[in-house]
């Protein structure tokens with residue numbers, strides 16, 4: 001079973017922390033939708049019958065900048081070229097400023113069965129700082145509208161560690177999630193990426209980033225608070241009510257195949273067809289170039305590379321340790337040729353003594369709560 005990701009690169013305005021690929025100020029996008037459909041057709045002819053598609057994810061950018069007609073056209077194209085007979089989950093990212101009840105009802109009637117709402121915070125001061133395009137009131141209304149439109153499965157994104165954000169705001173954000181019985185929440189720490197407005201503000205000394213201790217306190221609080229209220233902490237950044245974990249993300253974390261369409265989208269395919277081996281590729285991060293390449297019957301590729309077993313093993317370790325399920329050591333040895341129990345026994349013992357991993361049970365390697373703070377460092381020690 002494979003997944004499909006669609007990158008819709010339009011945003012109303014620029015959030016100060018964002019380093020995703022997007023453009024602002026465009027309301028009509030017929031040339032983009034045409035290019036996207038051309039790309040779907042091309043890959044559909046090569047990959048469309050190799051594996052049934054289990055999940056589709058509209059991400060961005062802001063997919064909710066598309067009209068319902070444009071969404072319908074893209075979905076029709078996917079139905080035309082891919083095997084969607086086993087489709088389980090179709091997620092659509094919406095920003096609160098677009099989340100009217102009519103729009104969400106329209107998405108629901110098109111077969112979208114999961115929303116991811118870009119709330120980030122329920123507090124006006126946080127939203128203004130981040131230059132989000134919505135208000136706190138719109139964030140609350142989006143959740144109401146999602147339910148009224150028939151969505152029982154939806155996520156909200158929240159960001160913690162904003163400069164000068166009182167810890168109480170973060171606690172209150174999580175309380176709103178639990179009080180409203182929101183089935184899934186993704187929590188992200190505010191990171192300062194190069195080429196963002198925030199990066200320049202920090203460089204000029206206009207903004208003082210939160211310190212390590214604040215990040216740690218926010219994350220610890222989220223784990224304790226949400227788990228005590230029945231949420232499963234099933235991946236480092238993700239919490240869900242039982243039965244509401246994201247299937248699409250599980251495809252990434254189990255090294256499943258996925259195709260990404262749209263500018264800057266990434267793909268991964270490992271199999272015998274259309275050619276043997278594992279490959280990763282990414283599209284160009286430029287809308288005009290993406291459209292022009294497809295119009296000239298070229299693939300809009302930025303790069304494409306074959307992956308060695310060493311690269312696959314490293315990536316898989318990183319992906320599995322992020323999950324609460326953890327790494328199945330037998331499977332790792334069989335499929336990736338790395339037997340951690342015999343090759344890295346000393347390091348495993350040290351990590352356990354430091355409280356960074358759980359004692360190994362049923363052949364599974366899992367991070368402890370403490371270890372979730374430093375997943376990357378643990379992977380580096382094991383490799």
Ligand code: SF4
Nearest residue numbers: 011014015018060061
């Ligand atoms: S809406 Fe999302 S993709 Fe667009 S600028 Fe803000 S964070 Fe980035």
